[in-house]
Each structure stands twice: as structure tokens, then as C-alpha cells.
Amino acid sequence: LERYMRASWHMTTLQCRRAFTVLGFGGSGLAMLLVIPAQSIFGAGGSTACWALTSAFAALHPAGFKANYMDIARTSSGVVSGLGNTFASLSSYVGPLLVAWLLRAFPSWLPVFATIASVNLAAATVFASFSTTTPVD
Numbered sequence: 001l002e003r004y005m006r007a008s009w010h011m012t013t014l015q016c017r018r019a020f021t022v023l024g025f026g027g028s029g030l031a032m033l034l035v036i037p038a039q040s041i042f043g044a045g046g047s048t049a050c051w052a053l054t055s056a057f058a059a060l061h062p063a064g065f066k067a068n069y070m071d072i073a074r075t076s077s078g079v080v081s082g083l084g085n086t087f088a089s090l091s092s093y094v095g096p097l098l099v100a101w102l103l104r105a106f107p108s109w110l111p112v113f114a115t116i117a118s119v120n121l122a123a124a125t126v127f128a129s130f131s132t133t134t135p136v137d
Contacts (some may be wrong), residue, residue: 017064024061029120071133
């Protein structure tokens, strides 16, 4: 798909990576915000469709940032990848604690979904603003 985007739309590698990541994080964040409204309007089918959209969009963002590890650190991409994965793994620890706190503080899933969507949208903004394909080593 990146080759097609570069050839047909004349996008640079950086633009392709940013497009995949922003669409992945942004799309999954917006779909997450629609889970509760879709459930109240369309029932279980509506919320299931939004969860499916969330997962589909989430499948796009690694195409941008995981490939970017190899672009920016040619000789030490393993170290950069390891640091990135370590940082990402912290969410596996902090996430459930934050969800438990939110559910105790606000007995609704809406703040949980809004927090996840906010983090996704912030990640999209940060990646779009600061990502590069220029090697640092």
C-alpha cells in the first residue's frame, strides 16, 4: 500500500508513515468514542461494529511507527525498538489500574472510553508533529 501511495499520490515515506499512524490512532480513538452512543441507538450490533472499527484502525498504526524504528536507527534499531516496546508495555501495567480508578470514581464506561480516545488522539498528534525518517545514527 505504501508503494501505491508513493507512486500514485506522490507521497514521501514520512508522509505515508504519518498517514498510517494518524489514521490508525485517530480512527480507533474516534471509533472508541462512538461505542456507547452506537450501543444506545443500534444495540449490541452498533457497539460491536464500533469495536470492530477500533480494531481495524488499530491495525494501521504499526505500519507507521514500527517501520519507523528501522528508518531512524539503522545500526541500533534493536535498542530503539526495545526501548519503544518497553515504554509501550508500561500501558499494560498502568492501563488496568487507570480503568479501575475511573470506574470507581465515575460509575460509567464513558470516561474510560474518552480517556482511551484522548490518549489515541494525543499519540496521533505527537507522531504527526515529531516523527522523522532521518536516521539519528
